[in-house]
Amino acid sequence: MERVLGGGLLPLALTSVGVLLLYRILLRLRQGASVQDAVVVITGASSGLGKECARVFHAAGARLILCGRDAGRLQQVVQELPASSADSQKKTYTPNTVIFDMADTDAVDRAAEEILRCYGQVDVLINNAGISYRGNILQTHISVQRDVMETNYFGTIALTQALLPFMVRRRSGHIVVISSIQGKIAIPYRSAYAASKHATQAYFDCLRAEIERYQIPVTVISPGYIRTNLSLNAVTGDGSKYGVLDKTTATGRDPAEVAQAVLKAVRHRSKDVVLAGASPTLAVYLRTLWPALFFRLMSSRARKQQKDKEE
Numbered sequence: 001m002e003r004v005l006g007g008g009l010l011p012l013a014l015t016s017v018g019v020l021l022l023y024r025i026l027l028r029l030r031q032g033a034s035v036q037d038a039v040v041v042i043t044g045a046s047s048g049l050g051k052e053c054a055r056v057f058h059a060a061g062a063r064l065i066l067c068g069r070d071a072g073r074l075q076q077v078v079q080e081l082p083a084s085s086a087d088s089q090k091k092t093y094t095p096n097t098v099i100f101d102m103a104d105t106d107a108v109d110r111a112a113e114e115i116l117r118c119y120g121q122v123d124v125l126i127n128n129a130g131i132s133y134r135g136n137i138l139q140t141h142i143s144v145q146r147d148v149m150e151t152n153y154f155g156t157i158a159l160t161q162a163l164l165p166f167m168v169r170r171r172s173g174h175i176v177v178i179s180s181i182q183g184k185i186a187i188p189y190r191s192a193y194a195a196s197k198h199a200t201q202a203y204f205d206c207l208r209a210e211i212e213r214y215q216i217p218v219t220v221i222s223p224g225y226i227r228t229n230l231s232l233n234a235v236t237g238d239g240s241k242y243g244v245l246d247k248t249t250a251t252g253r254d255p256a257e258v259a260q261a262v263l264k265a266v267r268h269r270s271k272d273v274v275l276a277g278a279s280p281t282l283a284v285y286l287r288t289l290w291p292a293l294f295f296r297l298m299s300s301r302a303r304k305q306q307k308d309k310e311e
């Protein structure tokens with residue numbers, strides 16, 4: 001028996017264990033880091049992409065803190081969650097909710113304290129809340145430009161800066177922001193929105209470089225159109241609600257798929273992720289490599305949209 005083990009079975013067993021270990025390492029590398037038990041904060045979790053992120057991160061075993069302005073709608077999201085956690089191998093948690101308006105800086109500071117009281121730490125902050133805009137600059141009140149900036153940019157960076165010192169102290173954490181392809185290219189009749197997303201891209205690119213030494217990654221995600229209520233909720237130049245589900249939004253990507261891509265980006269600690277089709281992606285390169293052509297295309301887009309509106 002000893003001879004059999006020494007001469008044949010033992011090396012075979014050791015090789016099998018080695019192969020199995022290698023397989024597990026490769027699988028781990030492919031999947032990236034686990035979010036099981038991680039404390040994940042999601043802003044704008046009451047609808048659209050934020051709600052889908054809540055589903056995906058809940059199913060992956062994260063301890064969620066869901067943020068929004070409407071307590072009732074957030075509670076509804078929480079109640080719908082257990083049914084979507086089909087993976088019984090994962091331990092899942094009932095999410096906490098924190099209610100505040102991103103456009104109110106004092107409320108954001110108070111919310112950060114409340115967020116920290118939930119588990120005493122934040123492992124992943126997903127800055128997702130946002131509002132869009134449709135309008136002609138000539139007919140847009142400056143207060144509308146400010147309001148969009150308050151929600152999309154100042155609210156987002158205020159929450160980030162309130163939570164960041166606690167991540168730095170622990171030398172641990174991950175900051176994610178849902179920007180837009182419009183953070184990389186500016187298209188006509190979106191001035192307030194595109195400006196807020198360009199500012200977002202710039203701020204988080206600075207932050208990434210500044211906090212790398214604390215081992216805190218920063219992920220900027222820039223999606224193209226997603227099938228959500230974003231256009232319905234958009235504001236216009238006079239501050240009123242746009243209230244139309246645009247065809248581009250209605251035919252956009254499935255928010256559940258985008259949420260899976262967000263999870264993948266978190267697991268892999270990706271730095272900058274563009275989730276858009278061929279033309280918007282090409283447009284990003286064109287803006288840098290052949291700006292004159294990009295500007296001509298945008299002018300013709302503006303003329304066409306103005307003509308369509310007048311007809």
Ligand SMILES: NC(=O)C1=CN([C@@H]2O[C@H](COP(=O)(O)OP(=O)(O)OC[C@H]3O[C@@H](n4cnc5c(N)ncnc54)[C@H](OP(=O)(O)O)[C@@H]3O)[C@@H](O)[C@H]2O)C=CC1
Nearest residue numbers: 044046047048049069101102129130180225226228229230
């Ligand atoms: N849909 C799309 O085509 C694309 C969307 N994005 C980005 O994705 C993110 C999510 O948007 P999406 O899911 O599409 O749109 P939705 O309108 O469905 O969701 C927006 C979310 O943001 C919250 N929100 C808006 N304003 C505030 C505020 N002042 N304070 C607190 N929360 C607020 C809303 O909460 P409440 O219930 O309180 O209104 C809601 O939960 C946004 O940052 C958007 O720019 C990026 C690219 C494409």
Ligand SMILES: CCCCCCCCCCCCCCCC(=O)OCC(=O)COP(=O)(O)O
Nearest residue numbers: 132133180181182223224225231279280282283
């Ligand atoms: C030589 C070949 C040239 C090819 C380049 C073509 C240029 C095409 C322009 C493409 C513009 C794409 C705009 C995409 C906008 C978008 O996806 O935005 C995402 C959002 O954030 C949606 O917000 P919205 O409120 O605008 O619905």
